[in-house]
Every structure is written in structure tokens, then in C-alpha cells.
Amino acid sequence: MPELPEVDIVKQGLAPILTGALIERVILNRNGLRLPFAANFAQRLSGQKVIHVGRRAKYLLFTLSSSEVLLSHLGMTGNFRFAQPDPQTGEIKTGFQKHDHVIFELSGTDAPAPFLVYSDPRRFGFMELVEDIETCKFLVGLGPEPLGNALTAASLAEQLHRRKAPIKATLLDQRVIAGLGNIYVCEALHRAAIDPxxxxxxxxxxxGTPGPALESLVLQIRLVLNEALQAGGSTLKDFRKVDGGGGYFQHRFFVYDREGEPCLNENCKGTITRIVQSGRSSFYCPECQNT
DNA sequence: ACTTTGACCTGTGCGC
DNA sequence: TGCGCACAGGTCAAAG
Known part of the structure; x- marks a missing residue:
């Protein structure tokens, strides 16, 4: 599901509620997600306060009072929401849904409900407790944040100049730029008029020297991510904001999932085409993406 | 060293 | 109505 804008929207929804909250206990409804939960995962979280909620690439980072960090990746279908206990029995498990895998009981916060529920039908997400995020294997080696100062056309040129792989595949590589996924790569390449x-x-x-197309690409990556953030992210099927609402950037796609439809660029008569690159769909306009 | 494919999972939508 | 297949926002290990 979630690429950088969607993960950031989740972070923005959770941060004001979770910061300063106490985790009373954690209930696990299975042994793991994509990765097994660490030993004593629930016990290690219980009794901790949340000090800070942050994001790096597509990871949510919950800094805890022990200085450990709970790292959460949403995979394709992960989401957080707040839930009430069953009004009849007060039971935590009743009233919850099939794919609710992790339940955090909170206190010391004016949350909309006392339970924060992590749900993930495909279980491609995972959670990990890490002692030191500087050396954490999931974060070391990640490329620059696309909205930060570290990404420039020159820095990207340095990454690209020895790679022969299609630009589409390279931009999906989190070591090159951290946080892009299939949707926003397709959209940015279209805006920059670059053939995937x-x-x-x-x-x-x-x-190490960017051509003009690369300057444009960096600019368009920033623009499309910022527009998506403004719109609350893209809701295809599973993505929900923490408050249950959906984003609406999906209505502003120029190419993604528009196979056979007309190119929306003014003066372009092209038809959006779908091809498969490294096993993933790429949507582009053969007429105006000709760099 | 590089790139592509398959695997991990469940759900949905389509053609027959 | 039901079945089978293709496909889905991500990442990693394995195979080429």
C-alpha cells in the first residue's frame, strides 16, 4: 500500500495521540507478520512510554522511554486504527476483525479509543524492536529522503551513472532514494517526460553530472510527493488514515492504473500503456515520455 | 556484480 | 453461481 506520503500521513495521525502515551499492554494475535515477532516482544513494550513518533523512508519509528525504537513497516496492506473494547463484555478480542494482529492498550492520552490496532491482511508488514537505529539493518544503506536536502540532481546522477537498469527499477531501489514506490515512480517519470x-x-x-532530464526528475519527484501529502495520500483499497478516512490523491493520477485511457497532458494525443518491468506494472505515455 | 524471478500472503475482480 | 486466473501500494532471497 503505502509509499512515503501514505506512511507520513499515518505518522501525522499517530504522533499527536501517541506522544507521551503509556503502553499498558500489547496483545499479539499471531506469532509474527512477514517476520516473526522478537522474543518477549509484547512484554518489552508493556509499561513503556512513547517519546516520539517519526518516519524514515517507509518505516514508522516509535521512540520509547527505554530508548529502544519500535520500527513498523506497513508492507502492502498494513494500517493502524483506534478501537473500543466490546461494549457488552469489555473483551479486547471480541469485536475485532480477522486481520487485527497487534493490539496496543494505551493510557495517559486523549486517544479516540483506548486500543490502537494494527491490521494487515497480507502480512507483508513487520514490527521490530531495535536498540540503536543508527546501526539497525533495516535503515542502514537506505538512500536519501526525497523531500530532504540530501537528494539533488547531482547526487542522483552519481547513483545512476554506472547503472544500466531501467530508470523505473532504479527509482524503486530504496538504496537510491528512500520512500518511493510503484505509484509515485510512475507519476514522477510521466511528469518529467522520461520513458520508464x-x-x-x-x-x-x-x-556525477545530471542532464536536464534528471534535474526535472528530481523536481517532479518532490512535487508529486508534496501534492500527495497535501491530499492525504492515495487510497486504493486498504490504505486508511488513522482516523479511518481515505486520502484522495488517487483521483489525481496521470498514469497509474490508467491503461488504455488518454494521456492527460495538454496537447498530447497519447494513450496510457502498461508494461511489466522487473515484475511490476509500469504505466506511461509512449507519446510524451520520450527522454 | 548485476538483473530478473519467485516467494511471502489474502482479497478482489474479471472472463468463462 | 462458481471456478480459476491475474493482479495488487513492498521487500528479500534465490537463481539466472
Whole structure:
């Protein structure tokens, strides 16, 4: 599901509620998600206060009073919501749904309900408790945040100039830029008029030097992510904001999931085409994406 | 060293 | 109505 804008929207929804909250206890309804839960995962969280809620790439980072960090990746279908106990019995488990895997009972916060529920039908997400995020294997090696100052056309050119893989595949590589996924890569390439099949190295004029297309690409990546953030993210099926509402950026896609429909660029008569690159759908306009 | 494929899961939508 | 297949926002290990 969630790419950088969606994960950030979740962070924005959770941060004001969770910061300062006490985790009374944690209930696990299975042994793990994509990865097994760490030993004593629930016990280690219980009694801790949440000090800070942050994000790096597509990871949510909950800093705890022990200075450990709870790291949460939403995979394709992970989401958080607040829930009430069953009004009849007060039971925590009743009234919850099939794919509610982790339940946090909170106190010391004016949350809309006392239980924070992590649900994830496909279980591609995972949670990990890490002592030191500086050396954490999930975070080391991640590329720059696309909305931060570390990403520049020159820094991207440095990454691209020796890669022969299509630019589409390279932009999905979290070591190159951290946080992009299939939707926003397709959209950014369209806005920058770059064919997704273009060899990455062909966008770097000389080693470390961006050509004009690369300057445009960096700009358009930033623009599309910011617009999606403004719109509350993209809700296809599973993505929900913490308050249960959906984002609406999906109504502003120029290419994603628009196979066979007309290109929306003014003066372009092209038809959006779907191809498969490294096993994933790429949507693009063969007429105006010709760099 | 590089790139593509398959695997991990469940749900949904489509064609027959 | 039901069945089977293709496909889905992500990532990793394995195979080419």
C-alpha cells in the first residue's frame, strides 16, 4: 500500500495521540507478520512510554522511554486504527476483525479509543524492536529522503551513472532514494517526460553530472510527493488514515492504473500503456515520455 | 556484480 | 453461481 506520503500521513495521525502515551499492554494475535515477532516482544513494550513518533523512508519509528525504537513497516496492506473494547463484555478480542494482529492498550492520552490496532491482511508488514537505529539493518544503506536536502540532481546522477537498469527499477531501489514506490515512480517519470525504460546511466550526462532530464526528475519527484501529502495520500483499497478516512490523491493520477485511457497532458494525443518491468506494472505515455 | 524471478500472503475482480 | 486466473501500494532471497 503505502509509499512515503501514505506512511507520513499515518505518522501525522499517530504522533499527536501517541506522544507521551503509556503502553499498558500489547496483545499479539499471531506469532509474527512477514517476520516473526522478537522474543518477549509484547512484554518489552508493556509499561513503556512513547517519546516520539517519526518516519524514515517507509518505516514508522516509535521512540520509547527505554530508548529502544519500535520500527513498523506497513508492507502492502498494513494500517493502524483506534478501537473500543466490546461494549457488552469489555473483551479486547471480541469485536475485532480477522486481520487485527497487534493490539496496543494505551493510557495517559486523549486517544479516540483506548486500543490502537494494527491490521494487515497480507502480512507483508513487520514490527521490530531495535536498540540503536543508527546501526539497525533495516535503515542502514537506505538512500536519501526525497523531500530532504540530501537528494539533488547531482547526487542522483552519481547513483545512476554506472547503472544500466531501467530508470523505473532504479527509482524503486530504496538504496537510491528512500520512500518511493510503484505509484509515485510512475507519476514522477510521466511528469518529467522520461520513458520508464530509459537506462539509468543515460540520464547522467557525465559521471556525477545530471542532464536536464534528471534535474526535472528530481523536481517532479518532490512535487508529486508534496501534492500527495497535501491530499492525504492515495487510497486504493486498504490504505486508511488513522482516523479511518481515505486520502484522495488517487483521483489525481496521470498514469497509474490508467491503461488504455488518454494521456492527460495538454496537447498530447497519447494513450496510457502498461508494461511489466522487473515484475511490476509500469504505466506511461509512449507519446510524451520520450527522454 | 548485476538483473530478473519467485516467494511471502489474502482479497478482489474479471472472463468463462 | 462458481471456478480459476491475474493482479495488487513492498521487500528479500534465490537463481539466472
Amino acid at each position: 525504460r530509459t537506462r539509468s546511466c543515460d540520464l547522467a550526462a557525465t559521471p
